[in-house]
Amino acid sequence: MGRAPCCDRAAVKRGPWSPEEDDALRDYMQRHGNTGSWITLPSKAGLKRCGKSCRLRWLNYLRPDIRHGGFTEEEDTIIYSLYSQLGSKWSLIASQLERRTDNDVKNHWNTKLKKRLAAAAAAFSTAPCRRSPSFMPLPAPAPAHAHLSPLLPLPVPTVKAEAYTYDDFLAPTAGLQDPFAAEGSSSASAALQDTFAAEGSSSASAALQDTLAAEGSTSASAASSGSNWSAVDNAGGFFVDFCAAGPDLAAADQFLGGFYYPLDSTLSLV
DNA sequence: AAGCCAGTCAACCGCAGGGGT
């Protein structure tokens, strides 16, 4: 036995809203607001609609303070970032975007961003990592280093206080060893060392420090020990194209695609 | 011109959870 429907389906109209219905709902909301309940609103507004339908129509479409479509690159970046942390918490994600509805964000993700991410992931999994582009399309300027993008001053809230683990991120580790070997490096760590050495940095941590210094940042004591990412602290976050597992980058045989990680105090890859 | 197909997005459905009694 399921839950009883919230309204008599035979007595209410369903499907697309007519301009007349929109006018009636808009007029009612502008004159009275929704001071009562959504359930009783339809009869008061003279609508043969379910209360839930009225609520949805108002919140997602008729409300004057919302925008439709035309998502900017910056909004896309924020959505990617928040989705990587929160999953499909669309209302939470939408709340971080000015004048966007959860339904709009969800549709945008399902119709555009998800496909773009899948395409990027496919390209990423087949190309040698040192040549792969950022895992996500970004409006960021060209990074000082090939593997470490500059800080992005995005208004991304921190939602997780404890240490991060590999499981918190998409970790396309499978099949990555072969590309390294194909390029003449014995492992991911070797490839890292090769690449950083070629760029004049002794290690990934040094490269990160170089990048942060170039950005004029003083907050990043990032991996200052030269051995671990867990010491990273800054405000805002940054891209990590290479992440080491374990106490030393030399032992890094794991790899993560470039994601924007908003950091509160620590990023600990365990 | 007609049919097919993929993409988009408004709308629906059912569940979870909060608040009141």
Added chain:
DNA sequence: GACCCCTGCGGTTGACTGGCT
């Protein structure tokens, strides 16, 4: 604490549209 009502949320559906054959 138990129950009921209502709201909010996320997954899904289906109508519509434009491009392609």
